[in-house]
Amino acid sequence: GENVEQHPSTLSVQEGDSAVIKCTYSDSASNYFPWYKQELGKGPQLIIDIRSNVGEKKDQRIAVTLNKTAKHFSLHITETQPEDSAVYFCAASGNAGGTSYGKLTFGQGTILTVHP
Amino acid sequence: DTGVSQDPRHKITKRGQNVTFRCDPISEHNRLYWYRQTLGQGPEFLTYFQNEAQLEKSRLLSDRFSAERPKGSFSTLEIQRTEQGDSAMYLCASQDLFYAWYFGPGTRLTVT
Numbered sequence: 001g002e003n004v005e006q007h008p009s010t011l012s013v014q015e016g017d018s019a020v021i022k023c024t025y026s027d028s029a030s031n032y033f034p035w036y037k038q039e040l041g042k043g044p045q046l047i048i049d050i051r052s053n054v055g056e057k058k059d060q061r062i063a064v065t066l067n068k069t070a071k072h073f074s075l076h077i078t079e080t081q082p083e084d085s086a087v088y089f090c091a092a093s094g095n096a097g098g099t100s101y102g103k104l105t106f107g108q109g110t111i112l113t114v115h116p
Numbered sequence: 117d118t119g120v121s122q123d124p125r126h127k128i129t130k131r132g133q134n135v136t137f138r139c140d141p142i143s144e145h146n147r148l149y150w151y152r153q154t155l156g157q158g159p160e161f162l163t164y165f166q167n168e169a170q171l172e173k174s175r176l177l178s179d180r181f182s183a184e185r186p187k188g189s190f191s192t193l194e195i196q197r198t199e200q201g202d203s204a205m206y207l208c209a210s211q212d213l214f215y216a217w218y219f220g221p222g223t224r225l226t227v228t
Contacts, residue, residue, distance in 0.1 A: 006158075032215055043120075043207055043219040044159065051215075089158050093215075103172065104149075104209075104217055106158030 006107025
């Protein structure tokens with residue numbers, strides 16, 4: 001099955017700096033890569049996603065890049081703000097066959113702290 | 117609020133008791149998922165429904181766990197004879213036609 005590795009596990013930045021979180025995946029058939037933000041006591045919130053036919057996607061201060069050859073994708077947050085502090089999860093999914101269809105595999109998470 | 121809702125938000129139970137959780141997906145989504153998340157980890161897939169059909173179950177879903185989705189709308193997850201190892205956040209998600217998953221707020225289960 002799919003395996004997703006996420007780094008770093010913790011990331012501390014000053015307000016206004018950029019933050020980058022990286023993930024690698026193992027299943028070359030994976031074709032959908034979402035990123036989630038999870039605040040304490042809440043469920044994961046979808047913040048951006050990218051599909052395998054696109055190399056980069058941007059939404060205001062958030063961008064995601066995908067390198068299918070190397071099987072890695074990254075989340076970039078620019079001009080960080082204290083309210084960006086949360087746990088961020090990457091995930092991967094594909095339509096590689098009956099048993100893996102529809103299953104989202106998550107990375108281990110990154111605790112992002114933005115200091116004012 | 118038209119997002120995924122879950123009930124209850126918190127449940128404390130004694131070991132050996134049965135518990136049931138409910139999930140109401142976004143109304144137009146026909147795919148529904150259950151995930152489990154333990155502290156410091158990412159969510160792990162448990163099971164998946166398309167309409168009322170349960171199409172896949174993880175090996176994490178022991179015989180004590182059962183999930184249903186009657187009429188293809190809300191879903192329930194029941195855990196029988198709870199164990200301390202069942203303590204976790206149980207997350208429900210529904211999926212739209214563009215293949216994006218939307219998660220509910222979760223039910224935090226504590227087994228004492």
